Amino acid sequence: MTDLQVSRPVGVDERVQDLLARMTLEEKLAQIVGFWEKSDGEAVAPLQGEFTREQTLDDASRHGLGHLTRVYGTRPVDPAARARWLWSFQRRLVRETRLGIPALVHEECLTGLSAWRAATFPTPLAWGASFDPELVTRMGEVIGSSMRQLGVHQGLAPVLDVIRDPRWGRVDECISEDPYLVGTLGTSYVRGLQSTGVHATLKHFVGYSASQSGRNFGPVHAGPREIADVLLPPFEMAIRDGEVRSVMSAYVEIDGVPVAADPTILTDLLRGTYGFDGTVVADYFGVAFLHLLHDVAPDLGDAAGQALAAGVDIELPTGDAYLEPLAAAIRAGTVDEALVDRAVTRALRQKAELGLLDATFDDEPPTDVELDSTEHRQIAARLAEESVVLLTNDGTLPLRPGLRVAVIGPNADRPEAMFGCYSFVNHVLPHHPEVGVGIDVPTLRQALAAELTGSTVVSARGCAVDDDDRSGFADAVRVATEADVAVLVVGDHAGLFGRGTVGEGCDRDDLELPGVQRALVEAVLETGTPVVLVMLTGRPYAVGWAVERCAAVVQSFFPGEEGGPALAGILSGRVNPSGRLPISLPRSAGAQPFTYLHPTLGGDGDVTNLSTKPVLPFGHGLSYTTFTHSDLTVEPTATTDGPLVVTVRVTNTGERGGDDVVQLYGRDVVASVTRPVAQLLGYQRVHLERGQTAVVELVVPAARLAFTDRSGERVVEPGDLDLWVGPSCAERETQARVTLTGDVHRVTPADGRWTGTVVR
Structure with missing residues (x-):
């Protein structure tokens, strides 16, 4: 379908052509450009200074x-x-x-x-x-x-x-x-x-x-x-x-x-x-x-x-x-x-x-402007809560009442740590240091102090996000030593063009925590106090060493204005964590680029001495309860041009209610070109109370199985397809095989790309 075939209100094309016919060249050009009223020092775009x-x-x-x-x-x-x-x-x-x-x-x-x-x-x-x-x-x-x-x-x-x-x-x-x-x-x-x-x-x-x-x-x-x-x-x-x-x-x-x-x-x-x-x-x-x-x-x-x-x-x-x-x-x-x-x-x-x-703009502009309403904040809070990923936990989380908690680290008490590089706070306000944030942004230290009633919360900064000053280590070690548990909050500062550790134009040639943050974590670990590592970042870092040594590790990707209370709720147990890794947790910068969507030779094997296996796989995330997946069911055969209808049973086998993310993966066993060892074919977030079971039905259209063949066409080929559901891409908790039959199917727009889901 071309741009001339789309259905439009009667008269629009005629009106547009009439306007075009009456335009001078200058009037035409005016309609295909923008104007940006900006001052010196308001460089919020790349190479802005090149244009005078x-x-x-x-x-x-x-x-x-x-x-x-x-x-x-x-x-x-x-x-x-x-x-x-x-x-x-x-x-x-x-x-x-x-x-x-x-x-x-x-x-x-x-x-x-x-x-x-x-x-x-x-x-x-x-x-x-x-x-x-x-x-x-x-x-x-x-x-x-x-x-x-x-x-x-x-x-x-x-x-x-x-x-x-x-x-x-x-x-x-x-x-x-x-x-x-x-x-x-x-x-x-x-x-x-x-x-x-x-x-x-x-x-x-x-x-x-x-x-x-x-x-x-x-x-x-x-x-x-x-x-x-x-x-x-x-x-x-x-x-x-x-x-x-x-x-x-x-x-x-x-x-x-x-x-x-x-x-x-x-x-x-x-x-x-x-x-x-x-x-x-x-x-x-x-x-x-x-x-x-x-x-x-x-x-x-x-x-x-x-x-x-x-x-x-x-x-x-x-x-x-x-x-x-x-x-x-x-x-x-x-x-x-x-x-x-x-x-x-x-x-x-x-x-x-x-x-x-x-439009005439004869009406009056809004005078009562509320850009951060209760509804905004409720959605922000829920999305922040759902996005926190519990990477590892030895039972230290959730925190018990009555503890002395040391909150340490460069991102523990910094509102900007909650936001990405295209937030107004980090994108524009650095050029206007005299202006306040403009919205309420509880830091994690503040949120924990409010959340952990009956507990004592003490704090120390330790170090900055991205310099080599270790003068604050001694204070951090002291408060950690005197505490029952240390919540160590590390990560990024989002910015632009070298003004941050992540963000547009803030690329890295390593994946270590910026600055001396790793040294701070190791110094606190040496105290023997259990460490809960909280990462507020805009990218995954190579923290396999921390996953092995810390009592718990929590990953939060810039959680927004309600991120502090959301994280505090996770740490206290008020909120049951349910986020899943949308990107593999990397082993090292030298193992990059890596994606879980790799063919067989893109993973570990006897042909190389180097491991590509990530520290934690795509889709990983823990909960304070447990879920089991069973009875993956699909018809043993299906046609190359038809959808697959897959059902799986999920049960909350733990002691409290929580959300599970049902993840359906597939692998084309033999194809005309190399194919990934795992590919996400469908997913569904499901809330289950203790002991509750649900059957989730996932419909996988043909286009989700398609790939580009040797001739450059997107096709679905006949042959065997392995399907599985598990807690990540790397674990087959319940699985089945389906054989696709018929001719090679060339995918068209009618095949669709959305997964239909039924939960019952």
């Missing part, structure tokens, strides 16, 4: 304007006051420009609306740990409602990059190393956000996370089969099933061709194969980077022409290439104006969908 184009908003919008960039998210502003400004500006566009078209307002919304005083939810890696698409949908709904209230039309989220190397700084923005988990949760977010009338934007199409050595912007050397079978499925799911309205092109090059200049990806695949009919926006400055970084364009005008020809409709965040340089190239005859017309048509269609072509 001086222009006021009034000058930039005299012919109209396509996008307003980050109206609320560039600096701390009062939301109601900024809304008044925005409504006034939009009225001016409607009343004083020749065509009267308002601007489309976009904002970052990866962990909530990235604005001062707005609710900040767990980072996407925590979504992955929750295995809870319904809750992610609810989160998307409340985020979208906040954005819509403020006159925001498009959100630059979710990130659907499949994690390929934990050394990459942007891991904290990603959901998982598994494409199916990424796709289901990402599509859930899209559905939630778009249900409120705000367009979601898929990032980053495609290949960004497969960069060389886990380095930001690094070249991508992935083969076509890895791209098709691992990196693309989440995007296809969100396009076909989520009906997403916007896609962002990736910065990277694949096999020497920058994505932003590749029509085989942005047009043939995205629009032709997937049927996407929305707008493609450039990642910030990505068009100019074709000239400045990729060296495939001699100047900005040529870069603009290449990007337009490839299928990039909108240049963000500003018009560095799509304004004067593109106009000059068109007048010189080196770029066809028809490419501009195509992009403008798509931009105007999007504005029509959003109601902007009829």
Whole structure:
């Protein structure tokens, strides 16, 4: 299905074509660029300082304007006051420009609306740990409602990059190393956000996370089969099933061709194969980077022409290439104006969908703006609780009442430790140190002091996140020695471009805890006091030594504004942990890149002396109760073009209620190309009280079994398929084999990608 075949309200195409026919070249170009009002020192995007184009908003919008960039998210502003400004500006566009078209307002919304005083939810890696698409949908709904209230039309989220190397700084923005988990949760977010009338934007199409050595912007050397079978499925799911309205092109090059200049990806695949009919926006400055970084364009005008020809409709965040340089190239005859017309048509269609072509802004802007309501915080709390992963526990957790608890570590009493790099707190506020956080963020020390009534809580910092100062070790050792148990809170500080230990442009060449944190942990362990290690991070670290030596280890991927109380609830036992690892816990940086989706020769064996086995596998996570899985049932044969219907019995065999994540894995025993030794085919979060049993039915469509064959087609082949359910990808607690019969099935859109689930 092409972009011209989609069903639209009667008259939209005619109206868009009428507007296009009346536009001057300057008016056309104005509709396919953004404007970003920013000041010196507000560098919140890569290489922002390379662009010195001086222009006021009034000058930039005299012919109209396509996008307003980050109206609320560039600096701390009062939301109601900024809304008044925005409504006034939009009225001016409607009343004083020749065509009267308002601007489309976009904002970052990866962990909530990235604005001062707005609710900040767990980072996407925590979504992955929750295995809870319904809750992610609810989160998307409340985020979208906040954005819509403020006159925001498009959100630059979710990130659907499949994690390929934990050394990459942007891991904290990603959901998982598994494409199916990424796709289901990402599509859930899209559905939630778009249900409120705000367009979601898929990032980053495609290949960004497969960069060389886990380095930001690094070249991508992935083969076509890895791209098709691992990196693309989440995007296809969100396009076909989520009906997403916007896609962002990736910065990277694949096999020497920058994505932003590749029509085989942005047009043939995205629009032709997937049927996407929305707008493609450039990642910030990505068009100019074709000239400045990729060296495939001699100047900005040529870069603009290449990007337009490839299928990039909108240049963000500003018009560095799509304004004067593109106009000059068109007048010189080196770029066809028809490419501009195509992009403008798509931009105007999007504005029509959003109601902007009829908007007058004669209504009053909101005056009572609540961006961090009780509902926001309830969803944030539940998602934080569900995402905490208990990695190991010798019985020290939950903590007994009446203990003397030492809370130690650089992240024990730091609100910023709860948030990822695209949170407003860590993305923008570092440029405004005089401004407060704007939302209530209990630290883990504060939350534990409130949670552990009847216990004594003492604290010591020990060290910073990322320096070599050990002067605080002695105090940490002292309070640990005097305590019954030490809760040691370590991890990351999220930032951008070298200003953090994780985040965009904060890549690593090792996977040790940053700074001297490992030395702090070892010093506290030497006291003999039981140590509960709590990791607040944006990536998994190589902490096998800690898993072996600590009484308990808790992993929390930046859990958001309610992360402190959520973690305190886990440690006290008020909350039963139920998170599962969305990414393997690595053995070492030298064993990377690693994914559980590896073929036989990607794992351990006699052909090498080096082990690739992770410290803990994908899907691992402990509970304060126990679950058993039994009676995996599937028909012994099925056709290659039909779904598999699988049932499994799950029982809570422990002493308290809790949530289990039922995980169904499969392996193609013999195929025409090498296949992973395990692949997630379905999952379901189930709550069971003590002694309760449920039967979970998982429906696996043919597309979940498909892979790219030697000819480049996605197929399901006949043959044997092993299925199993267990507490992780590595353990077959109950299993069965099914034989697929019939001809080789070539997968079509009708095969679907979602797993249907029934719990009874």
